[in-house]
Amino acid sequence: MIKVVALDADDTLWHSESRFQQTQARLSEILDQYAPHDQVQAHLHELEVRNIKLFGFGIKGFTLSMIEAAIEISQGRITAPEIHEIVMMGKAMLDAPMELLDGVAETVGLLAKDYPLFMITKGDHMDQYNKIGNSGLADHFTQIEVVMNKDVAAYREVFSRHDVNAEQIMMVGNSIPSDILPILELGGHGVYIPYHVTASFERHETEPESPRYRRLSRIQELPALLQKLNGG
Ligand SMILES: [Mg+2]
CATH class of the missing domain: 3.40.50.1000 (HAD superfamily/HAD-like)
Structure with a gap:
């Protein structure tokens, strides 16, 4: 019973995961000049898994992992406006309509x-x-x-x-x-x-x-x- x-x-x-995937797709576009899409996604995934025990699950940790991925993939060449856009993407996810x-x-x-x-x-x-x-x-x-x-x-x-x-x-x-x-x-x-x-x-x-x-x-x-x- x-x-x-x-x-x-x-x-x-x-709905939740569809928003993560849209944001990840945009991250690949931002990092397009440094690495192909698959490599960006694989590196982000690796960082997310590694960071979960520090950040837990959720959008804030995901945003920090995107920034970390962007800095590493661009070998430090990512610009402040691009990092700003990534932060705004995370905030937009937190603020998205239910x-x-x-x-x-x-x-x-x-x-x-x-x-x-x-x-x-x-x-x-x-x-x-x-x-x-x-x-x-x-x-x-x-x-x-x-x-x-x-x-x-x-x-x-x-x-x-x-x-x-x-x-x-x-x-x-x-x-x-x-x-x-x-x-x-x-x-x-x-x-x-x-x-x-x-x-x-x-x-x-x-x-x-x-x-x-x-x-x-x-x-x-x-x-x-x-x-x-x-x-x-
Ligand atoms: Mg679920």
């Missing part, structure tokens, strides 16, 4: 009538809480958790703090490593709803093989799945 529905936020409830994914407002409203809803997301606290406020969805959630990293330990800590049993939780999200694998390991249910683009560090080659794993194409399919799994 599933008693709690937990939802990821970025690229599950609202865009919910299709069907999210209705589906979350529907689910909230029948289940306690948890939002479990990672990233900069200020950015995540700004987005949660702008989403208009906060009132539907009984718990909102912004964690440093979405691993087994983080989920276990959240569930135990709220005194819920992992086996009675369905976690829904667009990342197999962050939203699905940890909940399956803890004995809960994982529902993967892919977004049209995936961040480089959220990619996963294969889908899990577990009777507690499901893949849906749209969030609107969630209420029917819950009804089916809970025996109508």
Whole structure:
């Protein structure tokens, strides 16, 4: 019996990664005279992975990694106006309008009538809480958790703090490593709803093989799945 529905936020409830990819494409244009696109993206990815343990996930850390990449790729020849543009790109991402994914407002409203809803997301606290406020969805959630990293330990800590049993939780999200694998390991249910683009560090080659794993194409399919799994 599933008693709690937990939802990821970025690229599950609202658009996020498409903005990172647009910004990365613009970074490649700025650095075009120093290195080809693929090399810029590979170096940025390498820096992001290396910097995550210092900066955490989120736009501020991403912006610093873009600046670091620009200085290294240009071997120090990047100009102050170009660095300024990169900073402004990061600020524009933080200030971008909230865009919910299709069907999210209705589906979350529907689910909230029948289940306690948890939002479990990672990233900069200020950015995540700004987005949660702008989403208009906060009132539907009984718990909102912004964690440093979405691993087994983080989920276990959240569930135990709220005194819920992992086996009675369905976690829904667009990342197999962050939203699905940890909940399956803890004995809960994982529902993967892919977004049209995936961040480089959220990619996963294969889908899990577990009777507690499901893949849906749209969030609107969630209420029917819950009804089916809970025996109508
Ligand atoms: Mg996500």
